[in-house]
Amino acid sequence: MHRRALLAGLVAAPALVQAQPAWPDRPLRLVIPWPPGGTNDIVGRLVTEAMAAKLGQPIVIENRGGAGGMLGSDVVAKSSPDGYTLLLGGSGSLTITSLVQARVPYDVATAFAPIGMICQGPNVIVVHPSLPVRSLKELQAVAKAAKPPLSYASPGVGSTGHAAGAMIAQVLGVEMDHIPYRGTGPALNDVLAGRIPVFTNALAPMQPHVQAGSLRALAIAGARRSAVMPDLPTTAEEGFPQIEASTWFALLAVAGTPPDRIARLHAVLNEVLAEPEIRRKLLEGGAEVEPSESPEAFGRYFAADRARWAPVVRAAGMRAD
Known part of the structure; x- marks a missing residue:
């Protein structure tokens, strides 16, 4: 009797494994925390359209502008940690906004799970x-x-x-x-x-x-010359290496998203960023592709970027009430 039950369990086991749906099994959404038509919107739509084809599910764009990107970011911060809701983060909407807004409804350092950098200009x-x-x-x-x-x-x-x-x-x-x-x-x-x-x-x-x-x-205002305007010197070449300001874009999810889903999204994002046509279109927009080696690598970059801007914001007395 015990042997028959064991055999039945072994036969059923593959069926249980097969019953687990592949992820993702339904559409995802990308929250862009700015109105349609701007650089954020262009970058987000270009990249996620290509990602959707590889994931086998559409990625629905949701523009949520307002408060310097804070309103849209808050939507993602309060979403379910299942990997189906993504945020197009940026230097303005995440780094600067979190430093100058008087009241931020989330902790920018812990509310999000980094996926990877897209590009930087x-x-x-x-x-x-x-x-x-x-x-x-x-x-x-x-x-x-x-x-x-x-x-x-x-x-x-x-x-x-x-x-x-x-x-x-x-x-x-x-x-x-x-x-x-x-x-x-x-x-x-x-x-x-x-x-x-x-x-x-x-x-x-x-x-x-x-x-x-x-x-x-x-x-x-960067560490290296731009491929779009190669004759223009950098601030470092001009004698002021401390002046470094770039506009970057990246993908994030809400904190607590399963690591395997973050890893899948990171891998697919980097596959898309390796495509020559995607790189060309981003470069035409003044941004150079800069994929992250890992989600953790982008997380470190984001923390360092915020730490670099914090004293600048304090010294300038920047505050958006």
Whole structure:
């Protein structure tokens, strides 16, 4: 009797294994914490469309803009830890927002499970051609002598551009007035019109104006030159390696998501990022693919990035109430 029961159990065991559904077995969703149409939206849709084909399930895009990316991030922070809800995180929506917002409804250091980096685009420092500077040292000299202080534009309080401008002023040892706008477009329009002389932002929206001569690029705020504008020196080459500001994008899930699902998403993401067409399209948008070696590696990068920006935000008194 005991032997028959054992044999029956052995026969049934494969059936139990086969009964476990493969993951994912239903659609996923990607929360993009910004309105449709911007760089965040473009990057998120491009990458997840390719990931969906490899996962065998659609990835539904959900745009949840507001509060510098905090509203959409909170949706993911409060979701079920099953790997079906993902977040398109970024330097602005996660790093800077978590440092400048007076009340953040989640702990950015523990609320999310890192999956991996997608891409990174160093910011470019530009001035209106009417400002008589062609290097960061010349900008430093002009800013020190300026009365009233030079002003710099940003896409808004607490944006990456706001923090980058504050970093530039701190490293150059000069006073500069921050003029916030409601987005990159309005800020760029006033810089092009010569109303604001200095602007730091992602490369993509600046590139055509630099090429047309309506803006003068001084440096790439990164450790290496951009493949899109290879003749433009870096801030390190200009003598100011402390100035490093980039716009990065990454995938995250909510904390507590099973490690095997995180590993699967990380592997599929990196497969997509290895595709030449994906790399080409991201590069055209001013961002270079930077896959993470592992979810843990991206987690370390995120922590270090936040630690680097924290003293800049404190010294500038940046606060979005």
